[in-house]
Amino acid sequence: MKRFSCDEVVELVTAYLEGELDETTRCLFAEHLSGCEGCARYLGQIRATADALGALGASGPGAGGEPSRPPSDGLPQSARERLLAAFREHRRS
Amino acid sequence: MESFADGGLPPDDVVVAALRAGDEAMFATLLDTWSRGMLWLARSHVSTNDSAQEVVQDTWLAVIRGIDAFEGRSSVKTWVYRILVNTARKRGVRENRVVPWSSAFEHESPTVEPARFQDADDLLPGFWKDAPAAWPTPEGEVLATEMRGLITKALAELPHRQRVVITLRDVEGCTSEEVCEILEISPANQRVLLHRARAAVRGRLEEYFETAGRSA
Ligand SMILES: [Zn+2]
Numbered sequence: 412m413k414r415f416s417c418d419e420v421v422e423l424v425t426a427y428l429e430g431e432l433d434e435t436t437r438c439l440f441a442e443h444l445s446g447c448e449g450c451a452r453y454l455g456q457i458r459a460t461a462d463a464l465g466a467l468g469a470s471g472p473g474a475g476g477e478p479s480r481p482p483s484d485g486l487p488q489s490a491r492e493r494l495l496a497a498f499r500e501h502r503r504s
Numbered sequence: 505m506e507s508f509a510d511g512g513l514p515p516d517d518v519v520v521a522a523l524r525a526g527d528e529a530m531f532a533t534l535l536d537t538w539s540r541g542m543l544w545l546a547r548s549h550v551s552t553n554d555s556a557q558e559v560v561q562d563t564w565l566a567v568i569r570g571i572d573a574f575e576g577r578s579s580v581k582t583w584v585y586r587i588l589v590n591t592a593r594k595r596g597v598r599e600n601r602v603v604p605w606s607s608a609f610e611h612e613s614p615t616v617e618p619a620r621f622q623d624a625d626d627l628l629p630g631f632w633k634d635a636p637a638a639w640p641t642p643e644g645e646v647l648a649t650e651m652r653g654l655i656t657k658a659l660a661e662l663p664h665r666q667r668v669v670i671t672l673r674d675v676e677g678c679t680s681e682e683v684c685e686i687l688e689i690s691p692a693n694q695r696v697l698l699h700r701a702r703a704a705v706r707g708r709l710e711e712y713f714e715t716a717g718r719s720a
Contacts, residue, residue: 416630418614418621425699429680431691449635453616456636460706464674467655485539490557494564495532501568502526 415443420450424457513537516580523571535564538581541676542588545686548664549592551599559595563588578685581678585686615703639713651709658708662701669694670701 415423420443426432427440444451486494513519513533522530539560546556546563566587574583620634659667659675672678672686684694 416621416628417632417635418616418618418630421616421703422614422699425695425702429695429698431695447632449632452636452638456639456706456710457702459639460702460709461674463651463655463709464659464670464705465677467652467675485536485543486557486560490561491532491535491539494535494561494568495528497565498528498531498568499526 413439415439417443417447417450420444420447421453424454427454428458428461516576519580520571520574520576531568534580534584538584538676539564541671541678542585544659544671545585545588545668546592548668549589549596555595555599556592559588559592562591566591579682582682582685585672585682589686589688615700616707636710637714639709640716651712654708654712655705658705661708662704666697666701666704669697670705673698674702 420440423432423436423440427437432440444454485491514522519530519534523534542560542563543553543556546559547553550556550559563584567584570587574580578586620632622628622631622633626633659671662670668687669683672683673680678686680691680694680698683689684691687694689697
């Protein structure tokens with residue numbers, strides 16, 4: 412039976428997390444992981460990365476980040492005010 | 505509203521009814537929840553941040569005008585993001601900036617440095633030579649703030665398509681189905697882009713922890 416090497420496993424982590432691996436591949440993947448600390452750690456770190464990105468979203472626009480960067484923190488306050496005004500205006504008419 | 509994350513939004517029918525009733529707080533919540541992801545997405549089609557902001561503003565204006573006619577054939581979020589993509593594409597064409605979304609070239613190279621694995625002459629080719637080190641558990645406000653800055657920077661450095669997918673999926677919390685529908689890409693393509701993006705951001709975090717560990 413085929414055995415995965417680590418360099419194959421690291422390319423499968425996202426498919427694994429997405430639940431997209433077929434039964435056989437998933438079993439081989441899990442088997443490799445149970446015997447390989449490096450890959451188990453790699454998977455954990457990919458999960459941690461996704462969680463950290465999620466925390467970035469949960470922190471809400473305006474929290475952290477630098478204003479000079481490409482759009483990282485939502486619309487500027489002035490644009491936000493204009494859109495809220497447009498919403499009020501449209502609803503009234 | 506306790507959270508700006510998508511989990512904090514009420515179901516679509518409640519959102520639509522509130523918008524139609526002129527509930528400004530609901531509109532503001534959507535604006536604050538989705539605009540950042542929308543800016544990233546817009547930015548991948550147009551050439552400047554200012555252009556991207558205009559695309560996002562135009563999208564919200566179209567939402568204001570269109571909400572009465574919204575038929576609920578997709579989720580509100582997908583509907584809004586689809587308007588965005590169409591608006592951004594039109595503008596991108598005007599700016600002569602067309603980003604091919606369906607190309608498959610990104611499948612090719614490995615996402616982890618090949619030198620970190622044993623090569624053909626070694627005992628276990630393809631197995632770790634330089635396995636990942638354990639990461640410290642991120643605790644404390646300083647580290648959290650530093651991590652946020654680091655991740656924002658890592659996102660900014662990604663190729664556009666990867667950045668858009670990882671922002672929609674991991675930052676904004678879209679499902680893979682939503683992302684495929686919004687961007688009109690295949691599930692396989694979506695997965696490859698997400699995979700490459702996560703691997704790249706993980707690599708940044710790893711570098712950061714290694715440096716931090718050495719200087720500690
Ligand atoms: Zn392994």
